[in-house]
Amino acid sequence: MKTAIIYYSKHHGNTKKLLDAIVETNPDIQLIDITEKHEVNLCKYDRIGIASGIYFGKFAKQILTFAKINLPEYSKVFFVYTYGSADKKTYTKEIKKIVKDLYCDIVGEFGCPGFDDFGPLKLFGGLQKEHPTVDEINSAVEFYEKVKETTNALITKRKLRKKLELGTCN
Structure with missing residues (x-):
């Protein structure tokens, strides 16, 4: 089963470290860096x-936009995703709307702190120094393994159901 991850990781490359x-x-x-590719066939x-x-x-x-x-x-x-501040409630709101409007199934999300010294934060040395940590990076890998298991099961069930509907499964 094939996986693509489209990503944007600019400031300190925190998200790219997880990927x-x-x-x-x-x-x-x-891995598809959207700053290098603006159109990709993800089908x-x-x-x-x-x-x-x-x-x-x-x-x-x-x-x-991508x-x-x-x-x-x-x-x-x-x-x-990675974040500098801890108000996680709204981070995925807009992307979830886009995904749901396309009738996609959301099979998981993983977020962890990432170093942030944007704008005035630089004056104070930034937030979330040393993040993502080794443990957070390992948790991202474990998260993907669970996503893989879940989607493999869903896709296998869907294929079996199609075979049954077509009468090609004994």
């Missing part, structure tokens, strides 16, 4: 990750 660890244990994943993927740092309380506007244009309907989608 690199996930890909290290799952080298078949296609061939069974799972699509959307990853971003949190900018002003939400996923980067670039990833939101998802609106490129995300296929009815996809299995998961989120990975």
